[in-house]
Amino acid sequence: MKETALGKRKAAGTVLGCFVLFFQIHKRSIRSNGVNRLLTLQQISYDSEDAKEILHDISLEFQDEFVAITGPNGGGKSTLAKIIAGILKPTAGRIFWDGKDITEMSITDRARMGMSYAFQQPVQFKGLRVRDLLKLAAGKDSTFRDACDVLSEVGLCARDYIDRDLDGSLSGGERKRIEIAMVLARKTRVSVFDEPEAGIDLWSFQNLTRVFEKLQKQLNGCILVISHQERILEIADKILYLKDGHVERYGSRAEILPSLLQSAEHGTCQVMKEKMEGA
Numbered sequence: 062m063k064e065t066a067l068g069k070r071k072a073a074g075t076v077l078g079c080f081v082l083f084f085q086i087h088k089r090s091i092r093s094n095g096v097n098r099l100l101t102l103q104q105i106s107y108d109s110e111d112a113k114e115i116l117h118d119i120s121l122e123f124q125d126e127f128v129a130i131t132g133p134n135g136g137g138k139s140t141l142a143k144i145i146a147g148i149l150k151p152t153a154g155r156i157f158w159d160g161k162d163i164t165e166m167s168i169t170d171r172a173r174m175g176m177s178y179a180f181q182q183p184v185q186f187k188g189l190r191v192r193d194l195l196k197l198a199a200g201k202d203s204t205f206r207d208a209c210d211v212l213s214e215v216g217l218c219a220r221d222y223i224d225r226d227l228d229g230s231l232s233g234g235e236r237k238r239i240e241i242a243m244v245l246a247r248k249t250r251v252s253v254f255d256e257p258e259a260g261i262d263l264w265s266f267q268n269l270t271r272v273f274e275k276l277q278k279q280l281n282g283c284i285l286v287i288s289h290q291e292r293i294l295e296i297a298d299k300i301l302y303l304k305d306g307h308v309e310r311y312g313s314r315a316e317i318l319p320s321l322l323q324s325a326e327h328g329t330c331q332v333m334k335e336k337m338e339g340a
């Protein structure tokens with residue numbers, strides 16, 4: 062489908078609006094007090110505007126755990142993450158947070174309840190500086206020390222970045238790292254990261270896996286990380302494998318990872334299969 066310039070501008074505006082709203086709310090970290098609260102997806106389906114079925118009948122439960130979501134490109138991972146965050150509304154099905162139906166709840170209200178989302182492709186904010194975003198994420202003025210704590214987690218020095226504009230002058234990897242830092246700063250009950258490794262250099266990626274491990278230990282919450290990286294799958298409590306908009310496999314790392322590493326996905330196309338296998 063051909064996108065018009067107006068359509069693109071509208072979409073960009075919506076994404077920007079959603080993202081700013083996320084950080085306009087005050088940080089409200091909801092602790093579980095020992096109760097194992099759940100995020101429940103009940104028979105979620107999603108069709109695109111041109112009636113293409115993208116997600117079909119997905120039922121899942123997430124507890125206070127680290128779940129790696131993986132699967133082939135186009136399998137529906139980002140779509141599912143956007144439905145959880147409230148950026149997209151499911152065509153069918155319900156979502157519950159601690160038993161409360163949040164299906165109709167706005168992105169802002171979900172963020173207020175304690176949900177954060179880091180986009181696969183971070184958006185740019187002309188006129189907004191890193192220090193402004195930090196303030197929005199933390200819900201208060203950040204000291205230089207606070208900024209240093211947060212940015213150093215993703216390998217950035219606050220001195221070099223705090224006054225930078227969040228526009229195209231930052232490299233893709235820098236914007237990605239800053240966005241991850243913002244989600245880390247919010248310390249929310251549910252944190253969703255869409256391919257945090259994308260565009261990140263090797264050193265930063267190794268550091269990032271340590272950051273996730275630390276987050277998992279410190280945070281009494283649910284961390285959903287969409288990733289294609291084995292290293293991320295290796296530190297997850299559970300692995301969800303999405304393919305063609307369906308849940309193919311979901312279970313503990315020990316149950317899922319070995320079979321995942323053995324199987325190569327080439328779909329049903331014979332030509333592609335031969336090419337991928339070097340035939």
Ligand SMILES: Nc1ncnc2c1ncn2[C@@H]1O[C@H](COP(=O)(O)OP(=O)(O)OP(=O)(O)O)[C@@H](O)[C@H]1O
Nearest residue numbers: 109110111113115133134135136137138139140141
């Ligand atoms: N608005 C839309 N209109 C039509 N098709 C769409 C739309 N949004 C997503 N899709 C399609 O839905 C499928 C799932 O997309 P999604 O971005 O969720 O995949 P993904 O699993 O995140 O893939 P990747 O690993 O490449 O990031 C893809 O085939 C994509 O082209």
Ligand SMILES: [Mg+2]
Nearest residue numbers: 138139140181
């Ligand atoms: Mg994606």
